Amino acid sequence: MTTRKDVERVLWNACDSFRGKIDSSRYKDYILSMLFVKYLSDVYKERKEQYINRYEGDEIRVERAMKREPVYLNEEITFDYLYSKRNDNEIGQIINVALNSIEEHNSGKLRDVFRSIDFNSTVDFGEVKQKNATLKNLLEDFNVLDLRPSQLEEGDIIGDAYEYMIANFASDAGKKGGEFYTPSNVSKLVAKLVEPKENDRIYDPTCGSGGLLLKAFKEVESKKVAIYGQEQNAQTWALCKMNMFLHEIDDAQIHMGDTLSEPKTIENDSLMKFQVIVSNPPFSLDKWDSGFLSAVANENSSKKEKMRPELDYYKRFEWGVPPTSKGDYAFVLHMISCLDGESGRMGVVLPHGVLFRGASEGRIRKEIIECNLLDAVIGLPANLFFGTGIPACILVFKKNRKTKDVLFIDASGEGNFEKGKNQNVLRECDIEKIVSTYKNREVVEKYSYVAMVEEIRENDYNLNIPRYVDTFEEEEIVDIDEVKQNIEKIENELQSVQSQMKKYLEELGL
Known part of the structure; x- marks a missing residue:
């Protein structure tokens, strides 16, 4: 049986085939794509064997059945075929052709998944001799794996191994890694706070490699939910698409494009509504409005355009337009516009600046409070995220709230996390404490406090956590x-x- 450790070992061996030749931010795409191809191929191989036995070798019936499978391949685009060509002088081009064919055969689900990757690249692989040697090693690394479903140890071992490698690549990439990966335990915490339920639509407008969506998906025992996401970076979008397939969520709707200027989750010419939204948008994104402004730039090229509410077809910025240099509230307003009116719940990871910055952000914050949408503000420990020591917070929003208050939790203090060598980590007990405090709306000295809306008004809608949770430790009298x-x-x-x-x-x- 193939275990998760077996898969991880092969992935690390594949990394060794590239190390010193290509930066890890590039070779991650080649390795994870090859794992994906190997997985699709082994599933195809086993299903075909099953149909051959069922239909006693009737090729027409076997072929008809195979075309009904979630992914359709033929013999010349399988991993086994690529492995048989590992000594070919044109192996890079052969792999490219196979990937292109996989896309064409499955255009509804896998279109453009491999478009950002080139196994024939001299920039990444060097000249012919070096390139062929590297690709031969890569194919030989993966050939030892048997990923047929019947040969896999119980559990989601391939998907988990894929997530494990994405986390490691994110760690290597530092600040860049934060663009496509949210630490697993932060994702788990957000998912537990929004409590996804059976038949919910779950959405992440800045989905990265899909970790938050997967954690929300796993919270629903029956797995009967609909998954939606959008990601602007083409390479990261491809990682997310493959991630969903490797976790056997082949009906996930993962779109590519700018969520703010070109949202793709549209229904009846309006923004689609979701029961659950989870997100870790890029912190304080600069020039978030460029997609709107480019559409009007040619109308009057001599005048510098500014973002205005009327430039947005979906009317998301009627409470105010966030500053161009800080896109945090642009994403928040988009998500609020996408929340289901009856039971919408939303958990968003944001920088602390959203709690107290003034001007248009202050006005937006006031509207959110007065409309009774904000349910909780949770301060996280510093140094949880890749490439930044900046502490973040989670804002939880709900539609149809019964009480006019906001729960504040300060989980940033000593004892609420585990200190790591390079990065701090939320432990299971830390997650449970936050979730329990949130669900029970407990007031705990130096940890949590429930503020009525009148108190927040008195504080001029400033949500800075120390205003509400007193963590001051009295010094010993000398x-x-x-x-x-x-x-x-x-x-x-x-x-x-x-x-x-x-x-x-x-x-x-x-």
């Missing part, structure tokens, strides 16, 4: 007289030692 006595005692002891030293030196004639 007895000045006792300190003076201790100093005198130490000085007397020092004089005694110095006198003794002088005596010894005189005896030695020094």
Whole structure:
């Protein structure tokens, strides 16, 4: 049986085939794509064997059945075929042709998944001899894996191994890694806070490689939910598409494009509504409005355009237009516009600046509070995310709230996380404490507080957590007289030692 450790071992061996030749930010795409091809091929192989046995070798019936499978391949685009060509001088081009054919045969689900990758690239692989040697090693690394479903250890081992590697690549990539990956335990916390239920539509407008969507999906035991996402970066979008397939969510609707200027989740010419939204949008995205402004730039090229509410077809910015240099509330307003009116729940990871910045952001925050949409503000420990030590917070929103209050949780203090060498980590007990406090709306000294809307108004809609959760530790009272006595005692002891030293030196004639 193939275990998760077996898959991870092969993935690390594949990394060794590239290390020192290509940067990990590039070779991750080649390795994860090859894992995807190997998985599709082995599933295809096993299903075909099953149909051959069922239909007693009737090729027409076998072929008809195979075309009904979630992914359709033929023999010349399988991993086994590529492996048989590993010594071919044109192996890079052969792989490219196979990937293109996989897309064409499955255009409804896999169109453009491999468009950002080129196994024949001299830029990444060097000249012919070096390129062929690297690709041969890569194919040989993966050939030892048997990913047929019947040969896999129980559990989601391929999907989990894929996520494991994405996390490692994100760690290597530092700040860039944060663009496509949210730490697993942060994703888990967000998913538990929004409590996805059977038949919910779940959406992430900045889905990266799909980690938040997967954690939300796993919260629903029956797995009967609909998954939607959008991602602007083409390579990251492809990672997400493959991630969904490897977790056997082949009906996920993952779109590519700018969520703000070109949202793709549209229904009846309006933004689609979702029961659950989870997201970790890029922190304080600069020039978030460029997609809107480019559409009107040619109308009056001499005048510098500014973002205005009327430029948005979907009317998301009627409460205010966030500053061009900080897109946090642009994403929040988009998500609020996408929330189901009856039972919508939303968990968003954001920088602390959204809690207190003024001007248009302050006005937007006021509208959110007055419309009773904000359910909780949760402060996270610093240094949880790749490439930034900036502490973040989670804002939880709900439609149709019964009480006019906001729960504040300060989970940033000592004892609420595990300190790591390079990065801090939320433990299971930390997640459980936050979720329990949230669900029960508990007031815990130096940890959580429930503020009524009147108090928030008095604070001019400033949501900075220390205004509500007092974590001040009183300093121990110092007895000045006792300190003076201790100093005198130490000085007397020092004089005694110095006198003794002088005596010894005189005896030695020094």
